[in-house]
Amino acid sequence: MKPLLRIVDLHKSFGTLEVLAGISIDVARGEKLSIIGPSGSGKTTLLRCINYLEKPTAGHIYVDDKLIGEKQVNGKFVHLSDRELAKERAEIGFVFQRFNLFPHLTALDNVSVAPRRVLGLEKRDAEERALAMLEKVGLAHKAGEYPERLSGGQQQRVAIARVLVMQPKLILLDEATSALDPELIGEVLKVIRELAEEGRTMIMVTHEIPFAEEISDRVIFMDDGKIVEEGPPHEIFSNPTHERTRVFLRQIIDR
Numbered sequence: 001m002k003p004l005l006r007i008v009d010l011h012k013s014f015g016t017l018e019v020l021a022g023i024s025i026d027v028a029r030g031e032k033l034s035i036i037g038p039s040g041s042g043k044t045t046l047l048r049c050i051n052y053l054e055k056p057t058a059g060h061i062y063v064d065d066k067l068i069g070e071k072q073v074n075g076k077f078v079h080l081s082d083r084e085l086a087k088e089r090a091e092i093g094f095v096f097q098r099f100n101l102f103p104h105l106t107a108l109d110n111v112s113v114a115p116r117r118v119l120g121l122e123k124r125d126a127e128e129r130a131l132a133m134l135e136k137v138g139l140a141h142k143a144g145e146y147p148e149r150l151s152g153g154q155q156q157r158v159a160i161a162r163v164l165v166m167q168p169k170l171i172l173l174d175e176a177t178s179a180l181d182p183e184l185i186g187e188v189l190k191v192i193r194e195l196a197e198e199g200r201t202m203i204m205v206t207h208e209i210p211f212a213e214e215i216s217d218r219v220i221f222m223d224d225g226k227i228v229e230e231g232p233p234h235e236i237f238s239n240p241t242h243e244r245t246r247v248f249l250r251q252i253i254d255r
Helices: 043-050 082-089 107-117 123-136 152-164 182-197 209-215 233-238 243-253
Strands: 005-014 017-027 032-036 058-063 070-073 076-079 092-095 170-174 201-205 218-223 226-231
Touching (some): 005 043, 032 043, 032 209, 043 201, 082 092, 107 123, 182 201, 182 209, 209 233, 218 233, 226 233, 226 243
Parallel strands (some): 032 201, 032 218, 092 170, 170 201
Antiparallel strands (some): 005 017, 005 058, 070 076, 218 226
16 A cells, blocks of 8 residues: 655755754554654654645655645746645644644634635535534534633644644644643543544654553654654664664653
């Protein structure tokens, strides 16, 4: 079976700083991939490049064998326009660390705006779809509330509903619980666990090691913009082969 996502020799530099140094990954349809590593290792930049929130310096990304963020013109790769990118991003959902909800919109409007603007749905159809997704994350009763009246956990669940309403092929989660108070983390992890059980394809950057071990099919450890080690979660967390991975996990577990 062909991979849903294929990343080929991906590089990303900011000036003279190389943040991604040749990343190649295949992700199967329905696979749950967790990415771990120290701060500054390139994890978030990798997710942002997959969704083309950052333009790669070199390399290519394919979803369902379709080139993402680029097209070939006269044998050369050319970046897509913002309008063309918006349509492609609809297939790649991104759950941000800091929620990124529109503060002037209700929960319902935050979830329904993209189906209206990107997919061209009528207001009523977009709101029906949005309400169904809010119900899915347990927040239909908060549809009329503004973000400032929601807890951090509730805001993140609205953000997840906003991703789900677009019916993406791939969901990217960037430290989805790191901005939450400890008592609110569980409600967000519960929603993510349910998505995993539905067989959705997900790539999750996380420091929630027990959770990653529970739901992941594969774990990648990154450092210094490179993949240092990858494998099944029980191997990476119980018996890593690379010393850098062992040092990182000891630091995380001892906190």
